Amino acid sequence: MDDLASIRRVADHFDLPISTLHYWERRGLITPHRRFGHRYYNADQIYRIALIRLWRTTGQMSLNEIVAVLAERAxxxxxxxxxxxxxxxxxxxxxxxxxxxxxxxxxxxxxxxxxxxxxxxxxxxxxxxxxxxx
Structure with a gap:
């Protein structure tokens, strides 16, 4: 689990409020690992966060559109x-x-x-x- 980044480190890296990451988690867009009650992200989740941020800023996609794109379905x-x-x-x-x-x-x-x-x-x-x- 040493390859995990804390929520603070990820938020700072992407210049996002921590509350945004919490909200994306509630919407089912990201899934952090939990350790001692704190959220940590592996590389796959960090890339997913980068993708969501990119879509929100440059792709101008709504969160509902992003949920539709990233939803896992048959x-x-x-x-x-x-x-x-x-x-x-x-x-x-x-x-x-x-x-x-x-x-x-x-x-x-x-x-x-x-x-x-x-x-x-x-x-x-x-x-x-x-x-x-x-």
Missing amino acids: DTSGWRDTVTTRIAAIETQMTQLDTARSYLRDLLSCPHDDALEHCEGFRAQIALPAKDHQ
Whole structure:
């Protein structure tokens, strides 16, 4: 059991509050070893913690999605649906961020500092509603 790391060491290493590790344990995401009432993690659990942290920060996955991906079930292909859905959501968000960046760059080159809605580059990207016929 000498290859175990204490909860404090793991929390500090990943810059996580200890309460986060407790919560992940309650959710069934991680399983620490117990020694004299204290939690310790082996290498497999530390890698799992790293994976969960990565998904939470860069993959922008909810804990419910992570639970679905990491849950041990007889049907091991169900997690792929969760990951595929998450990839689609990230791709949509990337498209939206690209659009936002483009708008903002156009605004930086706009000579209308007092009326940004008059910028030609911005106006060229916006579709106006059809006119009412009266």
